[in-house]
Amino acid sequence: xxxxxxxxxxxxxxxxxxxxxxxxxxxxxxxxxxxxxxxxxxxxxxxxxxxxxxxxxxxxxxxxxxxxxxxxxxxxxxxxxxxxxxxxxxxxxxxxxxxxxxxxxxxxxxxxxxxxxxxxxxxxxxxxxxxxxxxxxxxxxxxxxxxxxxxxxxxxxxxxxxxxxxxxxxxxxxxxxxxxxxxxxxxxxxxxxxxxxxxxxxxxxxxxxxxxxxxxxxxxxxxxxxxxxxxxxxxxxxxxxxxxxxxxxxxxxxxxxxxxxxxxxxxxxxxxxxxxxxxxxxxxxxxxxxxxxxxxxxxxxxxxxxxxxxxxxxxxxxxxxxxxxxxxxxxxxxxxxxxxxxxxxxxxxxxxxxxxxxxxxxxxxxxxxxxxxxxxxxxxxxxxxxxxxxxxxxxxxxxxxxxxxxxxxxxxxxxxxxxxxxxxxxxxxxxxxxxxxxxxxxxxxxxxxxxxxxxxxxxxxxxxxxxxxxxxxxxxxxxxxxxxxxxxxxxxxxxxxxxxxxxxxxxxxxxxxxxxxxxxxxxxxxxxxxxxxxxxxxxxxxxx
Ligand code: ADP
Numbered sequence: 001x002x003x004x005x006x007x008x009x010x011x012x013x014x015x016x017x018x019x020x021x022x023x024x025x026x027x028x029x030x031x032x033x034x035x036x037x038x039x040x041x042x043x044x045x046x047x048x049x050x051x052x053x054x055x056x057x058x059x060x061x062x063x064x065x066x067x068x069x070x071x072x073x074x075x076x077x078x079x080x081x082x083x084x085x086x087x088x089x090x091x092x093x094x095x096x097x098x099x100x101x102x103x104x105x106x107x108x109x110x111x112x113x114x115x116x117x118x119x120x121x122x123x124x125x126x127x128x129x130x131x132x133x134x135x136x137x138x139x140x141x142x143x144x145x146x147x148x149x150x151x152x153x154x155x156x157x158x159x160x161x162x163x164x165x166x167x168x169x170x171x172x173x174x175x176x177x178x179x180x181x182x183x184x185x186x187x188x189x190x191x192x193x194x195x196x197x198x199x200x201x202x203x204x205x206x207x208x209x210x211x212x213x214x215x216x217x218x219x220x221x222x223x224x225x226x227x228x229x230x231x232x233x234x235x236x237x238x239x240x241x242x243x244x245x246x247x248x249x250x251x252x253x254x255x256x257x258x259x260x261x262x263x264x265x266x267x268x269x270x271x272x273x274x275x276x277x278x279x280x281x282x283x284x285x286x287x288x289x290x291x292x293x294x295x296x297x298x299x300x301x302x303x304x305x306x307x308x309x310x311x312x313x314x315x316x317x318x319x320x321x322x323x324x325x326x327x328x329x330x331x332x333x334x335x336x337x338x339x340x341x342x343x344x345x346x347x348x349x350x351x352x353x354x355x356x357x358x359x360x361x362x363x364x365x366x367x368x369x370x371x372x373x374x375x376x377x378x379x380x381x382x383x384x385x386x387x388x389x390x391x392x393x394x395x396x397x398x399x400x401x402x403x404x405x406x407x408x409x410x411x412x413x414x415x416x417x418x419x420x421x422x423x424x425x426x427x428x429x430x431x432x433x434x435x436x437x438x439x440x441x442x443x444x445x446x447x448x449x450x451x452x453x454x455x456x457x458x459x460x461x462x463x464x465x466x467x468x469x470x471x472x473x474x475x476x477x478x479x480x481x482x483x484x485x486x487x488x489x490x491x492x493x494x495x496x497x498x499x500x501x502x503x504x505x506x507x508x509x510x511x512x513x514x515x516x517x518x519x520x521x522x523x524x525x526x527x528x529x530x531x532x533x534x535x536x537x538x539x540x541x542x543x544x
Contacts, residue, residue, distance in 0.1 A: 013086035013175035020046035023249025031256035052083035063088030068112035085184035097525035104131030198404030210243035217343035230278030236337035261289025279307035330363035386427030483512035
């Protein structure tokens with residue numbers, strides 16, 4: 001027997017109309033390209049998104065078409081986030097930090113019809129125009145008419161000014177209703193190996209994910225929250241914050257292109273931000289600025305860190321020196337992206353000192369709706385004892401079932417699980433902890449060593465700015481850990497002293513066999529250490 005409840009489709013436009021109707025005066029504040037502050041409200045975003053939907057229709061965009069963006073976090077980008085899916089098209093966010101060859105590939109693979117581009121990326125658009133000309137008809141620069149630059153496009157492409165198009169468009173547009181499984185947004189994973197792969201979100205997955213990230217034990221978002229996503233809207237939906245902010249009526253502060261410590265600190269205090277989200281690199285930058293300038297954070301109470309493992313120093317320093325709670329979450333493009341979040345259960349609330357830090361380093365419990373398990377090489381489920389580590393698999397309504405262009409379900413195993421490529425432990429309370437990406441784990445004499453655990457210890461050394469541990473081939477043990485460190489500015493690293501840090505913290509056989517001090521470590525387009533490059537270079541270190 002079916003239930004007798006209304007079956008209204010979940011839709012992204014309904015998040016926006018809710019915000020406009022019930023939180024119409026709540027602000028959306030943006031740092032512009034010119035470094036000025038732009039303010040409007042959720043009611044303005046909704047009205048302007050209707051105008052933009054009319055613009056898209058005039059440019060020939062129809063339901064199902066891909067609309068690309070190459071843009072920082074800002075109000076015009078937010079309008080594309082809502083107008084494109086709202087009219088039934090797909091908002092395809094492109095990561096400008098990728099190599100131009102990859103961007104050209106992605107634009108063609110997605111067959112983007114229109115590109116919305118920030119002024120910062122005008123040179124980039126010139127570089128990929130030739131590669132993109134097969135599908136892209138219109139390029140819209142996110143600026144005012146007086147800021148329009150010269151752009152070298154191909155003759156088949158038309159160049160437009162965003163503000164000019166919007167000013168000429170009517171506000172008369174009714175958000176259409178359609179199947180909630182309709183595609184809404186597209187985001188490619190960075191592809192550290194092989195070509196980037198597209199993850200195609202739906203209205204349903206996006207709305208359910210927004211509800212989940214807004215929960216008290218996740219971002220705890222409310223109408224009184226003033227949230228600043230440092231995480232870019234050009235990668236994994238800025239962790240769903242543009243949607244969750246509309247859902248809850250929160251004030252949204254969008255930082256634009258200056259993401260360094262001084263700029264972020266200034267914006268936090270000026271706009272009385274209470275919550276922010278970003279990768280560890282951003283927080284280390286903010287921390288360094290606070291310490292060197294003596295500045296304080298006036299209103300920020302919590303910051304969420306994710307994207308790569310949080311170093312302990314981040315949690316300790318923000319708590320002890322600035323009274324800010326650093327919370328750890330985990331996710332990936334294929335999970336919309338948030339999968340787990342570390343909020344205490346009653347048993348964890350009383351922890352203090354190093355025990356509290358140790359607990360907060362875990363990536364956390366699943367958001368309700370996500371199911372997870374860890375398995376061995378034969379796909380047998382492993383116990384949740386906090387010790388056994390295995391491949392992490394997930395399933396749920398905001399987990400991808402296939403990559404863009406592939407058969408539905410083709411990314412899943414026979415049981416419907418998605419293999420994350422991460423290796424993890426899960427403790428009896430359900431707290432998951434990533435020990436590695438499966439390709440980064442070190443297999444020494446048949447046993448596994450966690451590179452993340454070793455890196456966390458290495459970066460707690462006062463002379464170390466950044467550390468990476470990779471598997472290097474070994475004649476006797478197959479693989480042994482090799483530690484690469486970058487010295488902090490003005491410091492010298494003594495390798496024996498770094499190795500002493502490990503004493504008593506890990507089993508003796510986990511100790512790196514060697515420490516190399518290097519001037520810098522390579523990073524991916526999403527700011528993670530590029531271990532493939534390091535392995536290529538140092539794989540044979542113990543054989544040489
Ligand atoms: P990309 O590598 O393209 O940036 P994603 O943004 O999808 O791709 O990255 C997802 C991966 O990032 C996860 O599979 C995991 O390895 C890593 N990751 C994300 N959050 C954390 C975290 N809190 N701790 C450790 N690793 C994390």
